[in-house]
Amino acid sequence: MEKIIEIKDLVYEYRNEENEGVAALKEVSLQVKEGEFLVVIGHNGSGKSTMAKHMNGLLLPSGGKVYVNGLDTADEKNTWAIRQTAGMVFQNPDNQIVATIVEEDVAFGPENLGIEPKEIRNRVDNALKAVGMEPFRKKGPHLLSGGQKQRIAIAGVIAMKPKCIILDEPTAMLDPSGRREVMETIRQLNREEGITIVHITHFMDEAVQADRVIVMETGNIVLEGTPKEVFQQVEILKQLGLDVPQVTELAFQLKNSGFNLSQEILTVDEMVVHLCQLL
Amino acid sequence: MSIIVENLTHIYNPNSPFETTALKDVSFQIEKGDFIGLIGHTGSGKSTLIQHLNGLLKASSGKIYVNDFEITKKDVKLREIRQKVGLVFQYPEHQLFEETIYKDVAFGPINLGLSQEEADQRVREAIQLVGLSFEDVKERSPFELSGGQRRRVAIAGVVAMRPEVLILDEPTAGLDPKGRDEILDQIKNLHNRYKMTVVLVSHSMEDIARLVDKIIVMHKGTVALQGTPREVFQHVELLESIGLAIPQITYLMRKLKAMGKPIRDDVLTIEEAKSEIINWLRRK
Numbered sequence A: 001m002e003k004i005i006e007i008k009d010l011v012y013e014y015r016n017e018e019n020e021g022v023a024a025l026k027e028v029s030l031q032v033k034e035g036e037f038l039v040v041i042g043h044n045g046s047g048k049s050t051m052a053k054h055m056n057g058l059l060l061p062s063g064g065k066v067y068v069n070g071l072d073t074a075d076e077k078n079t080w081a082i083r084q085t086a087g088m089v090f091q092n093p094d095n096q097i098v099a100t101i102v103e104e105d106v107a108f109g110p111e112n113l114g115i116e117p118k119e120i121r122n123r124v125d126n127a128l129k130a131v132g133m134e135p136f137r138k139k140g141p142h143l144l145s146g147g148q149k150q151r152i153a154i155a156g157v158i159a160m161k162p163k164c165i166i167l168d169e170p171t172a173m174l175d176p177s178g179r180r181e182v183m184e185t186i187r188q189l190n191r192e193e194g195i196t197i198v199h200i201t202h203f204m205d206e207a208v209q210a211d212r213v214i215v216m217e218t219g220n221i222v223l224e225g226t227p228k229e230v231f232q233q234v235e236i237l238k239q240l241g242l243d244v245p246q247v248t249e250l251a252f253q254l255k256n257s258g259f260n261l262s263q264e265i266l267t268v269d270e271m272v273v274h275l276c277q278l279l
Numbered sequence B: 001m002s003i004i005v006e007n008l009t010h011i012y013n014p015n016s017p018f019e020t021t022a023l024k025d026v027s028f029q030i031e032k033g034d035f036i037g038l039i040g041h042t043g044s045g046k047s048t049l050i051q052h053l054n055g056l057l058k059a060s061s062g063k064i065y066v067n068d069f070e071i072t073k074k075d076v077k078l079r080e081i082r083q084k085v086g087l088v089f090q091y092p093e094h095q096l097f098e099e100t101i102y103k104d105v106a107f108g109p110i111n112l113g114l115s116q117e118e119a120d121q122r123v124r125e126a127i128q129l130v131g132l133s134f135e136d137v138k139e140r141s142p143f144e145l146s147g148g149q150r151r152r153v154a155i156a157g158v159v160a161m162r163p164e165v166l167i168l169d170e171p172t173a174g175l176d177p178k179g180r181d182e183i184l185d186q187i188k189n190l191h192n193r194y195k196m197t198v199v200l201v202s203h204s205m206e207d208i209a210r211l212v213d214k215i216i217v218m219h220k221g222t223v224a225l226q227g228t229p230r231e232v233f234q235h236v237e238l239l240e241s242i243g244l245a246i247p248q249i250t251y252l253m254r255k256l257k258a259m260g261k262p263i264r265d266d267v268l269t270i271e272e273a274k275s276e277i278i279n280w281l282r283r284k
Helices: A048-054 A076-085 A102-112 A117-130 A146-158 A176-192 A227-231 A234-239 A246-256 A268-277 B046-053 B078-084 B101-111 B116-129 B147-159 B177-194 B205-211 B236-241 B248-258 B270-283
Strands: A003-015 A021-033 A037-041 A063-068 A086-089 A164-168 A196-200 A212-217 A220-225 B003-012 B020-030 B035-039 B061-066 B085-088 B165-169 B197-201 B214-219 B222-227
Touching (some): A003 A196, A048 A196, A102 A117, A117 A176, A146 A176, A164 A176, A212 A227, A220 A227, B046 B061, B046 B165, B085 B147, B101 B147, B116 B147, B222 B236, B248 B270
Parallel strands (some): B035 B197, B165 B197
Antiparallel strands (some): A003 A063, A212 A220
8 A cells, every 4th residue: 555644753853941952753653554544642742743743744854754645744845735635634623714604614725726616616515515514514613513613624624635634633622422423524534535544532432443543652652553452552551641442441450350351352342242252 | 408400491592583492491409519420412501501500691580509598599799609609611721811820820719808818828728639739830830831730720720719519511621531530530539528519511421420429411401311320321222312322331231231141230330340240250
């Protein structure tokens, strides 16, 4: 598979209030494959968002390289092409909506690319359809729920026809049904449109849906693998201040009590099957 | 009784085309020292309800008593209500505004007209109660702190008012798991040590199951269910039909029981599930 994002020995330093250099990222290397659903977890301050902002040139490396679709983000000539390839969605839906009508908001990106009106119409319609928000196209965004607003923000990115979408805690401010809506939308875009997803979250039930999970801590990637591989490391994750699904923790504790139970359990159904096999 | 709500109704924009009934004839009681979980889908009426409990909204009809004091009476001073009931909003750290953490937490007590000495005492205590070191943080700007710490400073500002009832609207929203656990531990601590009545609004059924004595479930402006977590989480179909859920561990136990396994299905925590499953496996 092609790699859509390649990060090589990425270092990012900034100056704090005392004017001391602080390394937010310390030689991070990562490849994101085209069509992949990658989840990034790690506690606040671990470097997740800093890394994400390098993936579409919002931040530029202090050291190392970031390539998006083969283009070096440090080269200014590439910035527009990179932003079209890799779109970003942030935590607070209210900070990302610029227009007073849903479809005008979605059209904002393509309009700024100088695309023909007819093509813009097409893109807006398709983008709203893709996130299931077509019936709301004439509404004011302030009348929508948090989950719906976040889907509009995603539609605004899709209208740019990106190959990759980076979502920085898009569900953090939503209620459970809003979270479900957004996750279903993301998964569908990944499966049906083949859009590469980089999803940052604190919710482990979202992380278990990924193809691959990476765990960040103090500016480094400390764990990487499929959800099953990563979540077996219950002790390490707890030390890092992260959660595991309740059934995964239960499996871990039962094993510690001497039961020969698989540690690759992520869902209720898997737990039921494995418990019944014990007998 | 700490809080009695009787036939509370609230209508937004009455007699206009935008009229909406946000609360419909809501009645419940909360005992002194109880830890209550308030759950419900967005738009179920939770926020409207808690804003009545400290007088931010006026009831269209109905009565509310806080520790035998009727706060819905006409000539009640808002100051009296606010001293009894402290409300921590969502993202309370956005309301921090002073230059130093000391000044920010002291803002409420000083406006109560307390002496400098008394205010000082309360600020010191409140900052320590939320798990920060008074000496370390008092002169620092609230904006130098991490998100989770800022939120604790905001909660300290409410705690410094020494409310009899503390209401928190999603105090862990947007925090990472560690920040979430720290805040919840502090709240539990306040409840245990000061026998404060606490009302916690949360979307996390796992947190609710672990912490509260009683749950009130709101739906479309009415109380859909209330009871202990064990009782409430038995009503899976009803909860799911109104956009809520039960803890993952409770789903597991229900599934095992439905398959005929001899175990209890009203389990709420991983520890309970563990001992229940071990007993079952050992009996085999």
